[in-house]
Amino acid sequence: MGILRIGSRKSALAMTQTRWLIEQWQKRVPGLSAEVVPMTTRGDRVLDVPLSRVGGKGLFVEEIERALLEKRIDAAVHSLKDLPAQLAPGTVVGAVPRREDPRDAVITRDGRPFDDLPSGARVGTSSLRRVAQLRRYRPDLAFIPLRGNVDTRLRKLAAGEVDAVVLAAAGILRLGLGDRITEYLSPEICLPAVGQGALAVQCREADEDTRRSLESVEDAAARKTVEAERTCLAALEGGCQVPIGALAEIRDGHIRLAAMVARPDGSELLRVVVQGEDPAEVGRRAAADLLELGAGKLLQETREEAELGG
Missing domain, CATH: 3.30.160.40 (Porphobilinogen deaminase, C-terminal domain)
Incomplete structure (x- = not known):
């Protein structure tokens, strides 16, 4: 198959996820050779506007899908929650690997649980889904728009711009920062985003060799849950x-x-x-x-x- 070129966003989390996927793939397909092709998407460039106002999920995948269709890369690793419901024609999700914890997690500045945050405490998140559910649970809190990668959000928390941040647990765990989590939010309080915690490896529909090779990292349970x-x-x-x-x-x-x-x-x-x-x-x-x-x-x-x- 030669050297497989795997597209990934440039963030620390995206690169960590992509390297993890390649490692799992190489364990199952001895001799497989792959290199990461870092890419910048529109969603990475526009950081001062909430996602809901600049086009939503496609922002993180459009350029990567174009590179895939133009054969500049052979596959791409995405956080599955960033994938639009409709993929670019001519592409498929070749594999859904084992899913990480799908829940949302809270990190508070002083380590106190979410329920113990004082009235008026500032909670950083740019997710409408999180705000809608958490405002219903704690209408006394102030929800502050907060974008950027995990490190950026944790820096803003440490600087006192917010009193707590809500993030996908999976990203924190994959970055090895699990000890920073104050608590996991019960899905009864806050249902996660569709596909949260799962990765998707996208490839060209006609690329049978890559699709066949990707079957080695497929997780049947993860595929079923994200399909639903x-x-x-x-x-x-x-x-x-x-x-x-x-x-x-x-x-x-x-x-x-x-x-x-x-x-x-x-x-x-x-x-x-x-x-x-x-x-x-x-x-x-x-x-x-x-x-x-x-x-x-x-x-x-x-x-x-x-x-x-x-």
């Missing part, structure tokens, strides 16, 4: 402008999917739990149940408000 979550997201036609959370787990051989849609201010939140055998069917049923509860109207109104800059 992403099917739900696609059926809702959700994006970064709308707070949507989902978490699928395999329990006793069944897929259990919890999913929610909310208003950005947390004033309205719809949540369902669906169980079944087939991930796509479970995802579609969860979306249908949410739409039956009124998610369609909520989604439409939220999109219109976002377009108006409200």
Whole structure:
């Protein structure tokens, strides 16, 4: 196969994830040779505006998908939660490796638990999904927009710009910073983003050699859970402008999917739990149940408000 060129964003987390994937791949395919091709995406360049206002998830993958289709790279490693519901035509997710902890994590400046933060404490996060759920749980807190990589956010926390930050636990753990976590947020309080904690290795649909080789790092359970979550997201036609959370787990051989849609201010939140055998069917049923509860109207109104800059 020659040397495989693996595209990755340049952040410390993205590079760590990509190197981890290559290491797992090489363990299973002796003799496999790969090099990382660092890339900068629009999402990495635009750091002073919330994602919900600059185009959402595609910001982190468009340039990488273009490089893949132009054969400048052979595969790309993404945080699966950054992948839009629809991939670029001609590409596929060749592998979903073992999933890291999908929950959100809180890091507070003084080590006190989230429930013990004083009224008015400043919590840094730019995720509408987190704000909607956490504002509903702790309406007395102030939620401060905070973007940048993990190191940047932790620096702002240490500098006192915020009293706590909420991040994906998986990224903190992969960077070896697990000892910094104050607590993990229960999915009952804050459902994670679709695909959070999972990686996706994207490749060209017609590249049979790479696809066959990637089967060695595929994790069946991770694939099923993220398929259920992403099917739900696609059926809702959700994006970064709308707070949507989902978490699928395999329990006793069944897929259990919890999913929610909310208003950005947390004033309205719809949540369902669906169980079944087939991930796509479970995802579609969860979306249908949410739409039956009124998610369609909520989604439409939220999109219109976002377009108006409200």
